[in-house]
Amino acid sequence: MVETPVSSCKKWRLCFRSVRWFMLFLCCFKSIVSGQIRYSIPEEMKKGSLIGNVAHDLGLNVERLRSGHARIVTRQSIQYTELKTDKGVLVVKERIDREQLCGDVTPCSFSFEVILENPMELHQITVEITDINDNFPVFRKGEIQLEIGESAALGSRFLLPAAEDADVGSNGLQTYLLTASDAFGLKQHSNPDGQKYAELVIQNALDREKEPRISLRLIAVDGGSPPRSGTVNIDITVLDANDNPPIFNQSLYRAAVLENAIKGTYITTVNASDADAGSNGLMTYRFSNVKKHLTDTFSLNEYTGTITLTGEVDYEKDKKYEIMIEAVDQGGLTDSSKVLIEILDVNDNAPVINVMSFSSPVLENSPVGSTVAIINVIDADSDQNGKITCSTDRLLPFKIKSTLTNYYALITDSSFDREAVPEYNITVQATDSGSPSLSSTTVLHLKIADVNDNAPVFDQISYVTHLIENNSPGVSVFSVTAGDNDWNQNARISYFLEDTAINGSPASLYVSINSENGAIHALRSFDYEQVKELNLVVKAQDGGS
Structure with a gap:
């Protein structure tokens, strides 16, 4: 004075x-603490079953979980887990069916984040769901009917419909068995994606006059303990002389199509030839062992072998399709070839911004580097189209810092003076690297709290x-x-x-x-x-x- x-x-x-x-107010701000843990549990566990001790595995005590208002943040439509903050454990909240959750994808897992306040902490938890043998191999048709000419050469092969088993790994389909037959044997194959299928192979000459019809049973067996199996009957009608099967000019056809291609877009054309003359040399093309969604997406001209797009494709859902094609002549002889269709990504998804946590108001004497908000940005596209740049107005005293994958922190970049600027409208923009690029914005309204300065x-x-x-x-x-x-x-x-x-x-x-x-x-x-x-x-x- x-x-x-x-x-x-x-x-x-x-x-x-x-x-x-x-x-003088001394406020302690800590940097965002981040951690990642992973658990593995079998599917179909009872509700309330223990997954893991989150508090112990993150090095936290139970009181910290309660005082920090620990909560789970997930983008899943169903929250399968629950965090018991009074015990610090993660338990099963809803029934988890691995096949419903992931289908054929392995390994099967889902991730979520645990956020704590005061100070802010962000931890990522991944739960891997392991398969149990709870599904039988199933054939889509109850009966397989084949027509084979009696002059079919030894070694001729006939592609059989594959069984489907919703389980994966060792619990999935492992092998096929064929009931005893003098005329036929079985040859098994695996696709690059792991799908197993079989071909019926002629081992001894057929004689229609002695045996015009042959009945067999095909058994699909999985690798579970104990194993499960599915069966389909094979009824074979032996036809008269057609001694040359169709032959494709390629064993593998490759094609590519943009994910935004319109219906009717040409994909490729397969071609096979048959050395027989007359009606025995006439043949048609058909899909073999394809799931229904493929027949809704692609069409095959049975006479020309031209494949066109009849549905919608989405790179973010399926990056490629493998289709088996059969060429069948009038005598029932066949050959098969594979078509690999690659889906090309286009930048058709804008980044999606989610504000996970936001602190407003903040004291005007908050130190530089204080965390104001935690932001999650997701882009469903891939590669450059999914590469995100997150930014804010450079004229404002804030900057954005990347933390975990797809997570960003909005932090202060200079001191505040409430008497000069009492509040800020902060625009956060997320832009991908596609051409042309797509972007999204969100506005955060931040108020500055007064201190007696x-x-x-x-x-x-x-x-x-x-x-x-x-x-x-x-x-x-x-x-x-x-x-x-x-x-x-x-x-x-x-x-x-x-x-x-x-x-x-x-x-x-x-x-x-x-x-x-x-x-x-x-x-x-x-x-x-x-x-x-x-x-x-x-x-x-x-x-x-």
């Missing part, structure tokens, strides 16, 4: 000074007034006014008289001040011959703490 020198003129002079009070200031350095002697006690002498740039309680001003002496007596015996409005009143009647001037010091104090 600095006093203003007092003038010596024969007047009552009121001199005042400002007292400024500063409180401004002292009251009088509107004048000193005040001078006059009072006629023989005044009435209680008369108003003068009023002083101070202002404070802070807000609310921090700007609420109270006025006080400092201890000064008048003719050897305390000033408080001569005048009083209204603490709320700064009005000064005389407590007694003054005599000019005894007191010619009063020198007073007034303190203005705000209500901050």
